[in-house]
Amino acid sequence: MHGQPRNRLFSLNFRQLPSLALLIGLLAAPSPALAWGAEGHEIVAALALRELTPAARGQVVRLLGSEAMMIHDANWADEIKDQRRDTGVWHYVDIPLAASGYDRRRDCVRGDCVVAQIEYDTRLLTDRGANPQARAEALRFLIHFVADVHQPLHAVDNGDRGGNDVHVSIGRERATLHKVWDVDVVQELGFDTGRTAEGLERGLTPAQRKAWAKGTPSAWADEAHVIAREQIYPAVGGRRSLRLPRDYSAREVAITRVQLAKAGVRLAWLMNRFLNG
Ligand code: ADE
Ligand code: ZN
Ligand code: ZN
Numbered sequence: 001m002h003g004q005p006r007n008r009l010f011s012l013n014f015r016q017l018p019s020l021a022l023l024i025g026l027l028a029a030p031s032p033a034l035a036w037g038a039e040g041h042e043i044v045a046a047l048a049l050r051e052l053t054p055a056a057r058g059q060v061v062r063l064l065g066s067e068a069m070m071i072h073d074a075n076w077a078d079e080i081k082d083q084r085r086d087t088g089v090w091h092y093v094d095i096p097l098a099a100s101g102y103d104r105r106r107d108c109v110r111g112d113c114v115v116a117q118i119e120y121d122t123r124l125l126t127d128r129g130a131n132p133q134a135r136a137e138a139l140r141f142l143i144h145f146v147a148d149v150h151q152p153l154h155a156v157d158n159g160d161r162g163g164n165d166v167h168v169s170i171g172r173e174r175a176t177l178h179k180v181w182d183v184d185v186v187q188e189l190g191f192d193t194g195r196t197a198e199g200l201e202r203g204l205t206p207a208q209r210k211a212w213a214k215g216t217p218s219a220w221a222d223e224a225h226v227i228a229r230e231q232i233y234p235a236v237g238g239r240r241s242l243r244l245p246r247d248y249s250a251r252e253v254a255i256t257r258v259q260l261a262k263a264g265v266r267l268a269w270l271m272n273r274f275l276n277g
Helices: 003-028 038-050 054-064 067-079 085-091 115-124 132-148 177-187 193-203 206-212 217-235 248-274
Strands: 167-168 173-176 241-244
Touching: 038 067, 038 193, 038 248, 054 067, 054 132, 054 248, 067 085, 085 115, 085 132, 115 132, 115 217, 115 248, 132 248, 167 177, 167 217, 173 177, 173 248, 177 241, 177 248, 193 248, 206 248, 217 248
Parallel strands: 167 241
Antiparallel strands: 167 173
8 A cells, every 4th residue: 555645646646637738728829810820821831932942942041040930930920919019900901891992091001901011021021231130020921911911801891800700600619700711711621731731732723823923912902802702791791690500611611722822822922033042
């Protein structure tokens, strides 16, 4: 019986492990998402990295430290939101649902929207005389924001903060419409973001590359806004609370697959032009 105390101690510690894990999990949990979830940003960055010219890759290594940092840093802009409150509004553009498209004077006062930030970051990247730290930061923002502007609910507002105020239930899950599009629909593609990026890149046709590697941030926002207006909001019908079908994410994943692929192709296109040696 001498073994007992030690045994008991051991089993007690062991039983505490789950609650410890839960506590760590709660502390580490991100605050309510305002941006495409970590997976979406990793997929876009990984896809773009595969499409970079050697010169652009070289610049990524110089500015961020390594090629892998491009994927690692894809979520940096979300991580700093709490410390840099002014950057929170840079992740989206509130184009009114009923509007025909982006209007800078109405939707992007003082440059506080994702469209203006992409423009600003590309300009800073082209300025070789700029401080290397400022250029590295501009690149981190660019990698993140080109993905965000392709999330349809980041380019729309119906007085609901892009669906953040639309409460939905799917089976037993309760969420917001915004979170479903930031996270759930992306996770439908699987959890191995590198593999998803590889699959998306392999699936690109020459016609898609040609059609997508063009445009402007405002045109990309308009495209996302049309998707929100025509393919997402009709099912909401102005409600602030609704039930979605259990297979909602599976039904909508085709839209997200294309938006992530477009974002990756366009990010690479921008970087290949602006980080050309
Ligand atoms: N906050 C306000 N509008 C938003 C949007 N469209 N997307 C994300 N966060 C927002
Ligand atoms: Zn974001
Ligand atoms: Zn979001």
